[in-house]
Amino acid sequence: MAGYVKSNPVTSTLLAVTSAVNFNKGVPGTAGVANDTVILGIKILKNAGAATCTFNSGFRDQTGAQNTTGYVFSGSTTADVYVPLNWINTAGPLQVTAAVANTVIIETDASGYVP
Numbered sequence: 001m002a003g004y005v006k007s008n009p010v011t012s013t014l015l016a017v018t019s020a021v022n023f024n025k026g027v028p029g030t031a032g033v034a035n036d037t038v039i040l041g042i043k044i045l046k047n048a049g050a051a052t053c054t055f056n057s058g059f060r061d062q063t064g065a066q067n068t069t070g071y072v073f074s075g076s077t078t079a080d081v082y083v084p085l086n087w088i089n090t091a092g093p094l095q096v097t098a099a100v101a102n103t104v105i106i107e108t109d110a111s112g113y114v115p
Contacts, residue, residue: 010109015098023094025110031093035113041084043105044075051075051103058089066091
């Protein structure tokens with residue numbers, strides 16, 4: 001079909017735990033390395049209490065050092081929240097934690113920077 005561009009499939013991961021989840025080349029499981037995962041977006045499902053998603057590692061702060069305090073995204077008690085990102089973990093392995101189990105969906109893909 002003219003004008004059609006096939007997009008790459010992404011990995012959608014529901015974080016079913018409240019412990020840290022490591023990503024390697026866009027897939028949850030073992031710890032990866034810097035530049036191996038692209039985070040395309042996150043969805044935080046509505047929840048009765050505070051539901052958050054924290055990127056624990058993988059990104060830099062304003063000094064260029066890896067941010068170890070994390071980036072926190074907040075959900076809502078009335079509607080699902082979708083945050084498009086298109087971020088790559090340039091500072092180290094990607095690790096993500098959900099504050100409430102089964103409320104955060106991470107959309108990831110392997111980057112082309114790490115073989």
